Amino acid sequence: WSETSLMHPAVGYGSFFENYPKENPLLPFIRKQKTFFLIGAPVLLKPLYSKKTRQETIRAMNAAVLFNPRGDVIKYYGKQHPVPFAESIPFWDIPWVREFFQRFIGVQDVWVMGNDPTVFSVPLKDGSTVKFGTPICFEDAFSGLCRTFINRGADLFINIPNDSWSKMVSAETQHFVAAKFRAIENKRFLIRSTTAGVTGIVSPWGKTVKSIPLFKKGYLTYTVPLYTNSQTTIYTRYGDYFPILLMIALLSFLIYRAVHFLKFKSDQ
Known part of the structure; x- marks a missing residue:
């Protein structure tokens, strides 16, 4: 599921999702499907305590969270490149900068940046394991980050953008085309699941294998060939x-x- 599919934190919120959403609670739903789920959701971090104000500041990351078939969180990846002035504010930790944006701009808080390019692992039915990296939203434009996923052992990319900020075909298409280059550079398949942008599967040669029309509900199924660690490109290495x-x-x-x-x- 795409970036920020869940409004409430998936990590640090206890058993909240045992009963939420009310119509179809998340964790019972995952257990019923008996499979792994990768979902975009906030992750609560340890709050910061200020000796000056004697108050705690809640902190959260924009993350991709992997659930196992039992509904347990296995691992999560925190977005390392939040959108400037939308998800993050430069020099936010400086008190007067933070107070200015809170008072005059209306920005009350920002996402905490992740610092570890996590690679997820999921076991397959044949006993093997698939590993993947999850660039979140426009992180698919950062070639350096994406090659790090591959150098850490990822077999493919699963990109989870939230492109609902734009209803323009040109903007959605441009974002999708930018993501294609990451597949070509690293010779890896790219699976892309979005809320409003282009949901599709891109081959290591940049070809769109399957896709859903823009602004249409739907789903895709496809058997993705995996490439091993030994099959790295010059760009991935250097x-x-x-x-x-x-x-x-x-x-x-x-x-x-x-x-x-x-x-x-x-x-x-």
């Missing part, structure tokens, strides 16, 4: 080092030419 070296070489050449030109003019 990242942006090669283009950085090219930029350094180009800059060095331009400096050399400029110095040579100035020296030539001075000799005249």
Whole structure:
């Protein structure tokens, strides 16, 4: 399920989801399906205590949470790149910055950034295990983060955006196209589950294997081939080092030419 599918924290909220939502409580629903669920949900963290105000500040992460068939939380991944000025505010920990945004802008709190590119593991019926990384929403635009998932052993990507902020076909399509590059760069399948954007499956060559039309309800089933750790691309291994070296070489050449030109003019 996509980013922030659950409004209440999935971790740190006890047995709340035993009886919520009232019409079809989450945990009994998961047990009934007898399978694993990856769900976008808040995760409560240890509150911060201020000696000055003698108050605790509640903290939470925007996360992808993995439930086992018993409804237990196995592991979660906290979003490392929250959207600036929407999910996070620069220098939020500085008191006067926080007070300004709370008083004049109406922003009362922000998400805490995650700091660990978690790789999830789920056992399969044949006894093997599938591992996957979960870039949340526009984290699919961060190639460095996505290659880290693969270097940590992920066999594929499961991307869970919440694109309901836009009702424009162009914006939704642009986000989907950006995500495709992560599949190509790392030679891994990309499974994408969204609330309003493009839900689909992308092959390691950037081809859309299956998708649901924009703004339409639906579901997809597909058998995804897995690629092992040994099948890593040059980009997965070395990242942006090669283009950085090219930029350094180009800059060095331009400096050399400029110095040579100035020296030539001075000799005249």
